Amino acid sequence: MNTASRYLYLVLGAVISFHYILSFTHQEYGRITSLNNIASHFRDETKTPAFVDQNLVPLKYYAPSNSWNETAPGRRANAAFVILCRNSDLLRILGSIREIEDRFNRRYNYPYVLLNEVEFTDDFKRRVSVITSAKMEFGLIPHDHWFQPDWIDEDKATQARKKMISQSIIYGGSISYRNMCRFNSGFFFKHDLVKKYRWYWRIEPNVHFHCDINFDPFVYMEEHKKIYGFTITMYEYEETITTLWKHVKDFVDLHPEFVAEDNALDFLSDDGGTTYNLCHFWSNFEIADMNFWRGTAYTAFFDYLESQGGFYYERWGDAPVHSIAAALFASKDQIQFFDEIGYEHHPYTHCPQDEETWRRGMCTCEREQSFDLDSYSCTNKWDKIIGR
Template identity: 25%
Template sequence: MSFRKGDFTAADQAQLTAGRPHVHFIEMTTRYWSLPAFLNESDVGTWLYPKFAVGYRHMIRWFALHIWSFMAEAGYEWVMRLDEDSFIHSHIPYDLVEFMEGRGLQYAYRVDTHEDKHYAVGFQQIVRSHLAMFFRDPYPSALLSHCTPPSLEGLSQDWNHFTFYNNFFLTNVSLWHRPDMRRFLEHVDRTGGIYTHRWGDAPIQTVAVMLFLPEEQVHKFTDWT
């Protein structure tokens, strides 16, 4: 599936899908590509980092929140993202979903990185507040191992912004419909930080995985590029 918002004409789509029966273009509707009701379009000028347009922030919200319901309603059990500027350079000699299912894995990525701290202002404090409200000690070590000290205080003060570079990821759709997962994603969404502070889908997705999945269900592919 290629998700689009008016950037391919019917002729473009016909040309690109010719001889490729598995390629589909999906037009993004206002259900998934519009401001949430709790934000006002008149405030756009006050948002941080204006070089990132509203459409870019819609894209972040899509990959952080909306894609899971879309894929579930479309009948998919797994979703893999390969961004428009991402490429697979080597042969993969196995079926990725079979690999995941055979090992009890729920989420996989290829590259890790560190998010620019300017694009996460306030995010870690929201994560800390969620942990304080809904978790009990011991808190998830996968997340706190990236904080100094490895505690809620460290999360607030010195998180190293480690993220899965999610221009490629592979995950089980059902994971993102767990009540605890939905509660976290909706908590982040309701703050408006995706729009007002340009919080990225990569740190949101990374933290969600670290909070709700045991580390043995998360995999980093290293045998292909």
């Protein structure tokens, strides 16, 4: 072999060796940096994500490091998501759960309780259970908690529904809607599957969460002694609650001891309580302490309203019922406006108004289109009474 040939083989050997070393190093570097990238997304321990090889990273799951409103890393509240839905809501509830998982619960793993007035189908339970590793429980609502009580005067109730239909009031002719409002007002927190929890976050079919929620609202409320959290406020249809405020005042006259000293009456009334201005917290989103609903004041309040039959003789909603109770029987600083939670229930959206909050939450909503800015919103009244 001549000198030129030897030189050529030496060069080729060096190139092949260098390529092998470089390839091995690149593979190892890619594996290591991929692990570092995964680990950098987590901070406080909860559980191991399903997509992480337990042999390559610590058996921990961490909350995000960019949280701007952090509460007690690693701590959990005795809480659950509570969902009232039907088998026909399957696709819409899948979307809602997938969004709250992506925006919040994949890091916290709170359980879900789904309730229905009929049994959930096996297919419904299978489809819902596979989209999250969180615990899922499916419950049947007791007959007496859902259906119209026997003592309701059906002729009177029928006339009320016909009148609302003639006035083109939404759900004016619906008995099932009234059942739902009554159930959400006085019974959901008594369900056997819900009893073991103190805190709940109400989730509806086909709702959207527009921002990352990088803190735990349950723990925040527990630590700050809150009892009720909301994102959207608005005015109620007056025709659906024509006698509700009268009954509220009658109840307060009977039980003045339940009214909190530093209450939020000014959110509900512009004349010191003589009339109701129709403002309420939109209850399709609410995070609340069920000890408040289970307490003496609210129990007596609901029982009194129930005895008046207004859930069926009119169309009392759980939103004004919850709102009036929280505003009167708790102090106003126990009610929390979650501005940082971007939320949509068609056709209304709340979008965080603070630039930093909107940016850090990686929000997909437009602040200029937030319902807070609408003339039908009561957010300005809330801001005024708490001095924002």
